[in-house]
Amino acid sequence: MNITQDNLKVIEIMSRLSIDRASRALSKILRTGAKISLSRVYIADFTETTEKMNEDPREMTSVMVNFKGNVGCKLLFMLPMEGALILTDLFLRQPAGTTKAYDDDTQSVVQELGNILASHISNALVSDFNATLVPQPPQVYSDYAGVLFTNLVMEQGMMDDQLLLIETTFEICRTALECYLFLVPEMTSFGKLLDNLGVTL
Amino acid sequence: MRKILVVDDAKVIRMVIKQTLTRNGFQVAGEAGNGREALEKYKELKPDAVTMDIVMPEVDGIQGLKEIMAFDKQAKVIMISAIDQRDSLKEAIRHGATDYVVKPFEDERMIDALKNIFHDADSQSAETARI
Numbered sequence: 001m002n003i004t005q006d007n008l009k010v011i012e013i014m015s016r017l018s019i020d021r022a023s024r025a026l027s028k029i030l031r032t033g034a035k036i037s038l039s040r041v042y043i044a045d046f047t048e049t050t051e052k053m054n055e056d057p058r059e060m061t062s063v064m065v066n067f068k069g070n071v072g073c074k075l076l077f078m079l080p081m082e083g084a085l086i087l088t089d090l091f092l093r094q095p096a097g098t099t100k101a102y103d104d105d106t107q108s109v110v111q112e113l114g115n116i117l118a119s120h121i122s123n124a125l126v127s128d129f130n131a132t133l134v135p136q137p138p139q140v141y142s143d144y145a146g147v148l149f150t151n152l153v154m155e156q157g158m159m160d161d162q163l164l165l166i167e168t169t170f171e172i173c174r175t176a177l178e179c180y181l182f183l184v185p186e187m188t189s190f191g192k193l194l195d196n197l198g199v200t201l
Numbered sequence: 202m203r204k205i206l207v208v209d210d211a212k213v214i215r216m217v218i219k220q221t222l223t224r225n226g227f228q229v230a231g232e233a234g235n236g237r238e239a240l241e242k243y244k245e246l247k248p249d250a251v252t253m254d255i256v257m258p259e260v261d262g263i264q265g266l267k268e269i270m271a272f273d274k275q276a277k278v279i280m281i282s283a284i285d286q287r288d289s290l291k292e293a294i295r296h297g298a299t300d301y302v303v304k305p306f307e308d309e310r311m312i313d314a315l316k317n318i319f320h321d322a323d324s325q326s327a328e329t330a331r332i
Contacts (some may be wrong), residue, residue: 025283029305091213108212115211115256116304119283126286134284137210137258 003043003164003187010194012041015166015183018124025120026113030090035171036117036181044163046153054146061102061142063114064152067122069133071193072186075118076152077110078145079170079179084110086175107140114138121183130196145180152184163187203319204230206248208239208265209281210257214304218252218281221308227315234258236265243269243276250299250318252311255282255289263292270297277318281311 016038026034062078079087081102088099088109099106118135125131141148153163164187170179185193205227207218219229230248233239237260239253251269255262262280269276280293283304290301300314 025305088213092217105213105216108214112211112214116283119256119285119304123283123285126288132288134286134289135256137256 007194008041008043010197011164011166011185012038014125014129014193015041017128018121019168019181021124022117022120025116029113029116030087030172031093032090032172037169037171039167039169041164041166044153044165046163049165050146050150050153053149054144056145058145059142060145060148061107061110061140062148063110063138063140065114065118065138066136067118067133068136069122069131071125071131071133071189073133073189074152074155074184075114075121075135076148076182076184077114077117077170077179078148078181079110079177081142083177083179086172086177087113090172102142111138111140114140117181125193129193131193149180149182152182202226202228203249203315204228204246205315206230206233206239206242206246206251208233208236208242208251208257208262209254210234211254214254218311221311222315225308225312236260236262236268239265240268240272244272250277250279250315252279252281253298255280255284255293263289263296266293266298267296279311279314279318281306 019036019038023034023036058080060078060080061084062076065075067073084102084106085099088106089096091109115138122133122135125133164185166183168181170181205222207215207229209215215232222229230246231242233242235257253262253265266278269278277299279300280298281302285303293301299318302311302314
């Protein structure tokens with residue numbers, strides 16, 4: 001499938017709108033400023049991106065969500081273990097530092113944040129772009145960034161020759177949390193989304 | 202005191218909902234992590250109302266709603282989900298949901314939804330008694 005720079009621009013706008021909604025939902029649930037910013041939309045060289053992720057030595061916790069509908073897509077939200085503890089305190093309205101170790105509660109918070117992010121991204125794509133997609137139950141995994149990323153991409157990469165990545169940065173107000181949020185749509189889904197907007201692929 | 206069954210696959214969400222309910226004078230009858238458990242708990246605990254998530258593993262909330270309504274046509278089920286899409290809302294209403302609350306929500310929104318259910322039920326009972 002041949003995706004032009006103009007097509008990527010359209011996908012970037014769609015991504016930005018849906019990520020903005022997810023960002024607002026997250027701010028509301030954490031009761032603090034949460035900002036998810038779109039870094040770039042690009043056709044990925046799988047090896048290059050994996051190498052970059054492998055350079056990140058941090059052990060991370062992650063939530064992966066598959067979407068069902070006429071637009072196939074996956075979401076991966078990865079954050080460092082200590083970041084999960086901070087988010088748990090914010091989510092549960094506890095004083096900072098209350099959560100000292102990664103446990104069932106922390107895992108459940110990560111799971112729910114994945115659910116909120118995925119749901120609001122899909123809500124935007126459905127209402128603004130006539131897509132049909134519903135998130136499936138989130139799955140939580142913990143490992144090194146490179147391993148988590150490889151797991152996500154391997155599954156998607158096996159279905160498509162090319163891999164399109166929507167990469168974002170994620171900031172929590174007053175807390176510099178370096179996280180990753182990837183959206184990986186199936187290449188074949190683009191035609192449908194762009195058709196809905198009257199854009200030819 | 203009204204008894205509520207809380208259904209959500211995320212433990213922390215069940216915890217947050219339980220705290221909100223307790224603070225507002227409701228009793229938590231029990232909790233479940235998917236639609237199948239919800240039906241089992243409903244039969245066992247006979248709650249006055251249910252709060253039900255939609256996206257859950259194994260048996261989702263819409264299926265859970267259908268099964269509870271098939272068991273008890275008078276069941277009061279409030280869907281609580283981050284999915285804010287017309288199709289989900291239509292499906293929930295078609296299968297008998299009493300209300301639909303979008304996550305994240307303010308505590309008052311859920312409590313108002315429950316109070317409305319019981320206000321309507323109480324009004325109906327009073328009307329029936331008068332007749």
